[in-house]
Amino acid sequence: MTEAAMTSLDRRRPEPLWHQAERAIRARIEAGEWPAGSQIPAEDRLCELLGVSRITVRHALRNLESLGLLRREHGRGTFVRSATVVAGARGLTSFSDEMAALGLTVGSRMLEQQIVPASARVAAALEIEEGEPVALVRRLRLGNGSPIGVQTAHLRLDRVPGLLDEDLSDGSLYGQIERRYGIKPSEATEIYRVGSVGPEDAELLEIAVGSPAFIVERLAIDPRGPFEFTLSIMRGDRYEIRSTLRI
Structure with a gap:
């Protein structure tokens, strides 16, 4: 060609x-x-x-x-990409729903909530121009009161105007944006990598620097296109992926 x-x-x-x-x-x-x-x-x-x-x-x-x-x-x-195995068909759920399904009490601590310019990576994911303002919501996610992960969500500001005026520390972010803006994800792409935890995240997660973790990128999409890109650092000793394989 x-x-x-x-x-x-x-x-x-x-x-x-x-x-x-x-x-x-x-x-x-x-x-x-x-x-x-x-x-x-x-x-x-x-x-x-x-x-x-x-x-x-x-x-x-x-x-x-x-x-x-x-x-x-x-x-x-x-x-x-070289040939690879991608495991685990899962339901399209929020962290809150996922933890509740495991019988854990869900909690969050707000770390950062502000409008920031989109980085090149975030802009590419959300299909906007680099530098455009996005809503950033960074939270420490808890299960039964203990840290499980640090999640940093970036949302297209034109889809969620005024979102940061609300208290987003607790509950499902998806639930809040559905109630206020009628946005409900129809699909999401998740990429899991194995990495090590840096000093700042290690302190938040109460583990040693360099501990293994899942580095998870998630892009949520509704019929109008991508609206949320989230990077999560999940403790390797408290988070796992299970897949059921059938012939």
Whole structure:
């Protein structure tokens, strides 16, 4: 496939441009022109090749990442993912619902609640421009009074105006934004990595620096598109993933 072939998106087709862009990128991967482990062109270059906006390219890349074909590394770029096993189909629930289902008393402590400019990673996830204001909600999550994780949520400010005027320390954030704005996630993409806990998070989680943890990125989407991107640091000794596998 030549670069010219990637520009053959047809605006007259009923098929959305982001879906056409997704198919064009996927075709290169499946043809072996962008092999596993290789870096694909940057967003600006893909916009030129496909003749579409950055928002359209980001939508296509996000879908391919959720399918496990791509991985995005902050500060480095987007790479074709090697074959991997992604475990665990789970219900679309909040942390509060998840802990309650395990019989734990859910609690939170507000660490930070403010409007901040979107970083490059957050902007790419939420399909906005870098530097646009987002609502940041950072909380220490508790189970039966003991720390389980530190969660930092970023929400599109244009979807939740005035959210930070409320007390968000307790309860489900999803529950609050559904009641106030009618926003209910229809799907979410979660990426789990294993990492070690840094000094600040270790103190909050009451564990030693360098202790193992799950580093979890979650992107929540409703019919209008992505509205929340959350980074969680979950204690490895208090949080686990279980999968039921059937033939």
